[in-house]
Amino acid sequence: MSLISPNSASAQGSVAPIRTAVAPRAEGPDGRPLLLLLHGFGSDQNDLPGIVTRLGDGWDWASLRGPYDIPGGGAAWFPISVPGHPARGPVEAAVAGLLAWLDATTDGQPVVPVGFSQGGMMVTELLRHRPDTFAAGVVLSGFVAPEPSAGDERLAARRPPLFFGRGELDASMIPAAAFDRTVAWAQAHTAATIRRYPGLGHAISAAELADVAAFLAGLRLVG
Known part of the structure; x- marks a missing residue:
């Protein structure tokens, strides 16, 4: 596992660039369908790769670090203000950084963003910002922002x-x-495929991973 696509350490204008990503190859994605892994608040790019082996064969993957550093060494996709209602400025900057990374790193292969908690909200943001681009999305213990998005109508049609x-x-x-x-x-x-898991808190369970694997297999993106 190697570092790829290091960028500037600070947000540039309205873009909060992706500074660190890990993937199986230093050169980045290899053209296969790609799982884009987006961690939760306070975690980092090394958190979610461990679930990939539970999600089925044939996928490539990349795991990105959120652009905002927080005390304790972790990162975030946006600061926490009112829970469930993040400020739009940092979110928009993070989305711009994600899209710039994808544009520079991928080459037309199917991309399925998979996010936990804050990363789950970023999955919904990617779908709303580019409703014609992503093959699917996986939101684990995440949420959607309350404000309407310009892409919502197109997303609903697709x-x-x-x-x-x-x-x-x-x-x-x-x-x-x-x-x-x-x-x-x-x-x-x-x-939508919607699942609730009895007894589970803010975490990912084996049963949930099995359901995600079945969902991904149903997309028929890999052989």
Whole structure:
């Protein structure tokens, strides 16, 4: 696992660039369908690669570090202000950085963003910003921002597959209203697969990973 695409250490204008990403090869994606892994608040690019072996064969992957450093050594995709209602400026800058990284690093292969918590919200942002681009999305214990997006109408017309999973005890970290909003948005704008897991808090379970693997297999993007 090697570092790829290092960038400037600070946000440049309205773009918060991706400074660090890890992938199986130093040169980056190899043209196969790509899982784009987006970690949660306070974690980093090394958090989610461990789940890839549970998600089926044939996928390439890249795991990106959020652009905003936080005390303790982790990173974030946006600062926490009101839970479930992030400030738009940092979110827009992070989305711009993600899209710039994808434009520079990928070459037309199918991309499925997979995000946990804050990373899950970034999955919905990618779909809303480029509703014709992504093959599908996977949101794990994440949520959708409350503001309407210019891409929502186009996304609703296309209705790409979306997996949204969370634990029944997850509201201790993410407000229940944010999850309810996400279910309604997913059902209105995507071909949604929605799962709740008894006894699970703000985490990813083996049962959830099995469901994600089945969802990804159903996309028929890999041989």
